[in-house]
Each structure stands twice: as structure tokens, then as C-alpha cells.
Amino acid sequence: METGSCPIATFDGGVDLAKTLESGQSYLWRREDGQMYMNATGGSPWYYTVLPGTTTETNEPEVIRVRQTDGQLEWASSTPHAYEQLVKLLRLDDDLDSVIESIPNDPLIESAYEAHRGMRLVRDPPFGCLISFICSAQMRVSRIYEMQTALASTYGETVHFDGNDYRAFPTPTQLAAADESALRELSLGYRAPYVERTAKMVATGNADPSEAVGLEYEDARESLTRFVGVGDKVADCVLLFSLGYLEAVPLDTWIRTAIEEHYPDCERGSYADTSKAIRERFGGQYAGYAQTYLFHHLRTGEEGD
DNA sequence: TATCCAAGGTAAGTT
DNA sequence: AACTTACCTTGGATA
Numbered sequence: 001m002e003t004g005s006c007p008i009a010t011f012d013g014g015v016d017l018a019k020t021l022e023s024g025q026s027y028l029w030r031r032e033d034g035q036m037y038m039n040a041t042g043g044s045p046w047y048y049t050v051l052p053g054t055t056t057e058t059n060e061p062e063v064i065r066v067r068q069t070d071g072q073l074e075w076a077s078s079t080p081h082a083y084e085q086l087v088k089l090l091r092l093d094d095d096l097d098s099v100i101e102s103i104p105n106d107p108l109i110e111s112a113y114e115a116h117r118g119m120r121l122v123r124d125p126p127f128g129c130l131i132s133f134i135c136s137a138q139m140r141v142s143r144i145y146e147m148q149t150a151l152a153s154t155y156g157e158t159v160h161f162d163g164n165d166y167r168a169f170p171t172p173t174q175l176a177a178a179d180e181s182a183l184r185e186l187s188l189g190y191r192a193p194y195v196e197r198t199a200k201m202v203a204t205g206n207a208d209p210s211e212a213v214g215l216e217y218e219d220a221r222e223s224l225t226r227f228v229g230v231g232d233k234v235a236d237c238v239l240l241f242s243l244g245y246l247e248a249v250p251l252d253t254w255i256r257t258a259i260e261e262h263y264p265d266c267e268r269g270s271y272a273d274t275s276k277a278i279r280e281r282f283g284g285q286y287a288g289y290a291q292t293y294l295f296h297h298l299r300t301g302e303e304g305d
Numbered sequence: 306t307a308t309c310c311a312a313g314g315t316a317a318g319t320t
Numbered sequence: 321a322a323c324t325t326a327c328c329t330t331g332g333a334t335a
Contacts (some may be wrong), residue, residue, distance in 0.1 A: 134314095142331090196313080233313075308334085311331100315327090316325100318324085
């Protein structure tokens, strides 16, 4: 086991671990105290995730636990590369002040940024991110967590670490062994065949979400829609929350409402054109950060007016 | 207690 | 290519 800590001040723009991990970007982290999403906490809860085993010889999934105490980030992990993994997973090398400066003067985005200082985008493993957001269609955030938990406890590998059992998110092969009816029993509803077919596509080597990396943004989005259950919106989520396309602006119900109320000139009828207009309004390069601050701000009801 | 409704949309069928 | 419609399940709102 490797443990460590470092000052929050190490990271430009600060870090708010709870907001980063409980803002509906990632469904692959859990609170160790078992509390559900955004419940009040008496202290500094540990969060954990189980990464697909790709960095060690054994390919055993790797557990990373992390928490934020006064001014410090602390971690404990089964991998010796925990710090590097955390920097990657939590995008700790993004300079948040530069990010907000890149977004053209916008009172709504600025108030969202102020209200959620330290919230960062995440960089989820591609397969788990893909499946999570296929499941997200017409679902509440709390139920998306439940679905991913059910998938992990039914099909994922058990990992022992520091006296506890953890469940990894299933690998493509493990999930491809599931059939539609079994997935429906996990309350996936009409998403069950989407998950089954997409898992089989990845497991057979027919396609892999990370193949989109390197393509120009709009080509990458188009490329991801080959997966069953993935349209433009889910594709944008995978690009933004996993593959590092920070210009992606997923047009979900919250953002569509915000466009209606605050950016009506960006409504252009089609997804592609509206997405492009709002992306440019948010300064292009880091437009996805603006989207995520706005999404979290609106969804948690802190508009302030 | 019963009914209705919307939730971080997508696929398939029509025009 | 643009426009409709069906789709599972559930928690919270409304009657």
C-alpha cells in the first residue's frame, strides 16, 4: 500500500474534491462512508475508485482512496503510482484560473465558478465512462449511480485492499457476458440492450471508445456514435469526461433550458449547430468547463436569483 | 392511495 | 435530412 499527501495549494485554482466527484460527471467514484450523493458529512470522507488493471503486470484492478482535509489532499492506494493517477483522474494539472479567464465575460458562468471554486473536470476510464453515460439517458443522477453500482457488484471483480473488499467496474469482456434480460433485472430498462451490444462491440475488439482520441473534435463525436445507445449528447460526455476534449459541450436538458433562458441566440435547431454556437460563446478551448459549472450550478439550485 | 410526470436521450420508422 | 414516436423504471409531485 502506498500512502501520501500534498497541499491543495500545489494545484492552480485549488481543488474541491466533493464537488469534483459529486457533480454528475463521474459515476465511477464512491464515498467510503456509504453516504449517497451530496449528503451532509461530519468530516472529510474518503472517496474511492477501482481502476482497470492496466499499469501492473498482474492486471489486477487498482484501488485508489482519496480525501481532502484542511488544505491537504491525502491518498492511499494499491498502486505505487497513486499521485500520477490522481493528477490524471482529477485533472489536477488544469489551471482553473486560466480556464475561467478563457471563457468570455459572462456573469452566469462567473457566479457558477465562484459558487463551486475548485471543482474540476474528471478523466474517467473510457469504457466505464461510456457505459455510465449510456445508462444516463432519461435518468436521475442518483439512479445512474445505482445502476453502475449494480453493474459492478454483479459483473465486476472483487479486489481486497487495506482490509476491505472493493468492486471494480466490469471489463468489456465481463460485461459482454451479460444478456439483455439480466441487465433489465438490474433496472436498466430500455438501456439494457444498448449496454449489452456496446459491451460486445468493445469486448470483441470491433471498436474501442479510446480510438476517438486524436481525431478532430467533431469527427471524434461522430466516431463515438457508432456505439449502441450513444447519440451526440452521450458522445460529448465521453469526450469531455474521459477523452480530454475540453471543448465538448454536452447539450442535456439543463443546458438546453439555460440556452433558452440565457443564450437564446445560440439556439440553432440542430444539435450540431446549437452545440457549435454555445461552444463558441464559451470561448472554445475550455467550453466544457463552462458547461459543467453551469450544469452543476443550475442542478443544485444555486442560481441566486 | 392512485395517478401522473419527468429524469444529464437514442433508435427506428415516416415524410 | 428533418420530424415523430416508443421506450423501462422509479421517486417525487399532485389529486
